[in-house]
Amino acid sequence: MHRFLSMKRLTILFFSVFAVLITGTVVFQSYWLDPGERCEKDGKWYDVESRTCATPIYIPDITGRPAGVTRAEASNAQNRELLGLEREVANERRAVNAQIEQQREEFINGPAN
Structure with missing residues (x-):
């Protein structure tokens, strides 16, 4: 009898799903989380909700x-x-x-x- 999910196929399936999950994690890290860290490293403010990197404004510049x-x-x-x-x-x-x-x-x- 020939099984559809043999050990070889299960191994390939497991490693394929694992590779997709790792790739997704790397993509999520590099495109969603890293921009905020890069922005804060440059001394700017990062808003997670709007994904905006903004330059802080010095209050005495506004108020005079x-x-x-x-x-x-x-x-x-x-x-x-x-x-x-x-x-x-x-x-x-x-x-x-x-x-x-x-x-x-x-x-x-x-x-x-």
Whole structure:
């Protein structure tokens, strides 16, 4: 009697399935996992869900505040600068109003000679 699954055929089948599984593992490793490791090795961020290798952005480049300064410190500095500008504008308005008042007095009373 001739068996369909003889020992020789089972051995070939086993090694064929084993080779396919090993090849699949190598392909999975090289095309799915290695890009993330290469990206992180270059100092970038790798997103597994979208498979995106992105360059990290330095936060002070976005916010414009110096490195090492907290958000509260930067906000306080900007507020102080804004208050200084508001004081300058108020002083300029007072000076303009005083000049207008002086010119009005000169117009009504005539030049003071």
